[in-house]
Amino acid sequence: MDYKDLANLIFPDAKPISYYEEKYKPRELKEGAIVTRFAPSPTGFVHIGGLYQALVAKMAAQKTGGVFFLRVEDTDQKREIENGVTGIINSLKDFDMDPDEGMISDTDEKGEYGPYKQSLRKEIYQSFAKYMIELGKAYPCFCTTEEVEEIRQKQEAAKIRPGYYGVWAKCRNLTVEEMADKIKNGEKFIVRFKSPGREDRKIKHKDVIKGNVEFPENDQDIVIIKADGLPTYHFAHAVDDHLMRTTHVIRSDEWLSSVPLHLQLFQEMGFRAPKYAHISPIMKNDNGNKRKLSKRKDPEAAVSYYKEEGIPPQAVKEYLLNIANSTFENWRRANPNKSIDEFDFQLNKMSVSGALFDMVKLLDIGKTVISKMTAEEVYDKSMEWAKQYDQELEKILENKEYALKVFGIERGNQKPRKDISKWSEVKENIIYMYEAPKEYDFDKIQGEDAKKVIEEYLKVYNENDDKETWFNKIKDTAEKCGYAREVKEYKQNPEKWPGHVGDVSTVLRVAITGRRNTPDLYEIMNVLGKDEVISRLNLIK
RNA sequence: GGCCCCAUGGUCAAGCGGUUAAGACAUCACCCUUUCACGGUGGAGACAUGGGUUCGAUUCCCGUUGGGGUCACCA
Numbered sequence: 320m321d322y323k324d325l326a327n328l329i330f331p332d333a334k335p336i337s338y339y340e341e342k343y344k345p346r347e348l349k350e351g352a353i354v355t356r357f358a359p360s361p362t363g364f365v366h367i368g369g370l371y372q373a374l375v376a377k378m379a380a381q382k383t384g385g386v387f388f389l390r391v392e393d394t395d396q397k398r399e400i401e402n403g404v405t406g407i408i409n410s411l412k413d414f415d416m417d418p419d420e421g422m423i424s425d426t427d428e429k430g431e432y433g434p435y436k437q438s439l440r441k442e443i444y445q446s447f448a449k450y451m452i453e454l455g456k457a458y459p460c461f462c463t464t465e466e467v468e469e470i471r472q473k474q475e476a477a478k479i480r481p482g483y484y485g486v487w488a489k490c491r492n493l494t495v496e497e498m499a500d501k502i503k504n505g506e507k508f509i510v511r512f513k514s515p516g517r518e519d520r521k522i523k524h525k526d527v528i529k530g531n532v533e534f535p536e537n538d539q540d541i542v543i544i545k546a547d548g549l550p551t552y553h554f555a556h557a558v559d560d561h562l563m564r565t566t567h568v569i570r571s572d573e574w575l576s577s578v579p580l581h582l583q584l585f586q587e588m589g590f591r592a593p594k595y596a597h598i599s600p601i602m603k604n605d606n607g608n609k610r611k612l613s614k615r616k617d618p619e620a621a622v623s624y625y626k627e628e629g630i631p632p633q634a635v636k637e638y639l640l641n642i643a644n645s646t647f648e649n650w651r652r653a654n655p656n657k658s659i660d661e662f663d664f665q666l667n668k669m670s671v672s673g674a675l676f677d678m679v680k681l682l683d684i685g686k687t688v689i690s691k692m693t694a695e696e697v698y699d700k701s702m703e704w705a706k707q708y709d710q711e712l713e714k715i716l717e718n719k720e721y722a723l724k725v726f727g728i729e730r731g732n733q734k735p736r737k738d739i740s741k742w743s744e745v746k747e748n749i750i751y752m753y754e755a756p757k758e759y760d761f762d763k764i765q766g767e768d769a770k771k772v773i774e775e776y777l778k779v780y781n782e783n784d785d786k787e788t789w790f791n792k793i794k795d796t797a798e799k800c801g802y803a804r805e806v807k808e809y810k811q812n813p814e815k816w817p818g819h820v821g822d823v824s825t826v827l828r829v830a831i832t833g834r835r836n837t838p839d840l841y842e843i844m845n846v847l848g849k850d851e852v853i854s855r856l857n858l859i860k
Numbered sequence: 861g862g863c864c865c866c867a868u869g870g871u872c873a874a875g876c877g878g879u880u881a882a883g884a885c886a887u888c889a890c891c892c893u894u895u896c897a898c899g900g901u902g903g904a905g906a907c908a909u910g911g912g913u914u915c916g917a918u919u920c921c922c923g924u925u926g927g928g929g930u931c932a933c934c935a
Contacts, residue, residue, distance in 0.1 A: 545933040824894035836896035
């Protein structure tokens with residue numbers, strides 16, 4: 320009985336690994352092309368940090384003429400949620416980040432390196448596990464969960480490093496015969512990696528983002544195949560990223576401390592290790608403490624939040640890119656109208672420490688993004704959002720022709736309006752264009768004086784006036800009612816008049832819109848049209 | 861607790877031994893302006909701390925403090 324017999328006993332049907340090595344040929348890409356992936360588990364909604372990773376991966380691949388693929392890591396079937404995969408795919412779609420390769424729906428995929436869903440790759444992992452057993456680099460472990468727990472407690476009591484390693488790894492020293500007997504007796508087992516590492520030796524590694532890091536070698540005999548026959552993350556990572564010919568593993572930095580293990584796994588399996596890029600997570604300030612954005616506590620942790628709020632995906636991506644490469648901001652200023660795809664993203668220029676999430680800045684970007692859109696685009700996107708989240712707004716927007724005029728106010732000129740940062744603000748922003756004010760709060764000129772202004776203005780109002788004539792008429796009205804024609808005049812001798820043309824404008828503005836702060840009143844009146852303007856002004860009488 | 865990573869204004873961040881220590885968001889003032897938004901100009905605001913190394917440290921080294929990560933048959 321030797322390792323080979325043992326391997327055959329455990330995985331009698333597994334194919335030799337040469338089969339898979341043949342099947343998944345090295346990719347023929349140009350020098351320097353980055354092949355990378357987004358590899359989430361379908362265990363919950365997509366986290367903003369996940370989107371961040373995906374964006375970074377996609378940008379890195381795109382920049383180098385590489386491949387960005389989506390692999391679903393569903394090896395923990397207990398934690399899997401319903402529609403998990405669909406959720407991931409739809410989230411990527413919402414942000415226009417479809418992968419080049421990999422899963423494209425819950426059941427479909429594209430690409431030559433699949434399956435891209437780990438639960439469908441069971442036999443591949445078993446092949447490689449068998450191979451490792453043949454080499455004597457992996458072994459079946461018969462310890463029960465309770466036994467392992469017991470070992471851990473002993474270690475803790477004795478204040479020594481916990482884990483299944485060295486002398487504590489009971490099963491690693493069983494003879495092949497003993498192992499075979501136990502298996503034949505039907506004893507339950509899992510497969511462990513036989514680590515050749517030593518904790519007192521250091522390993523140096525250069526992470527693409529974090530730079531040089533030094534760790535003790537891994538000496539843990541970690542589980543590679545679980546009781547359900549599926550691999551653990553570590554083993555699946557090594558097998559998949561080797562077979563899928565991944566060049567760069569871009570993942571959250573909580574994995575940094577597993578690098579020694581992963582490198583060792585690649586080494587022992589005879590694979591060439593990929594480069595690692597560990598991304599710092601996006602944090603949140605919680606009462607003075609930095610912590611990761613939490614799925615439970617922070618609504619903005621879920622990417623669905625941005626969709627619900629109507630924050631343009633474009634804005635979210637730009638904000639994220641801002642965090643990823645600080646040069647992006649300058650690039651954007653120099654190239655206000657270019658697509659972000661043209662930005663020269665640099666993986667190795669990413670920050671080593673975690674950034675605090677800044678909603679205010681995101682919204683500021685949202686404003687800029689929306690201000691650059693045409694009225695038509697603003698209409699389409701608001702409508703799309705309204706259909707899903709705001710029926711009232713949807714109804715308001717029904718009349719497209721009118722809505723386009725509303726959205727066209729002060730848009731498309733040199734200094735477009737910048738007052739909408741997300742679609743959920745649209746209704747509040749335009750509602751006065753759809754209904755007459757219900758209450759009025761005039762500022763300086765009140766009561767009878769306000770009525771007089773309106774009365775006088777109605778006498779001269781003409782919907783066909785150009786802007787200059789229009790404003791001159793307001794000045795005339797001001798004069799007629801005893802206010803200063805020009806603000807400057809007034810400021811020089813404020814005691815001479817009870818108010819100025821600006822105050823008169825305010826009366827009209829409030830009478831027509833119910834607000835003191837609005838975009839250009841001339842444009843508003845034009846869009847509302849003669850009848851509506853007159854009817855609203857007459858309400859004051 | 862062991863191991864690892866990190867530390868520049870409120871926030872995101874340039875910086876890579878000699879700088880008046882950029883820029884963006886936020887904030888304040890002023891200007892523009894019929895209001896608001898925009899835009900413009902300007903202001904306030906930072907190298908956690910203690911030791912080294914050096915002619916000279918924000919920058920290099922060590923300690924301290926603080927923050928974060930990780931120690932599963934979860935990923």
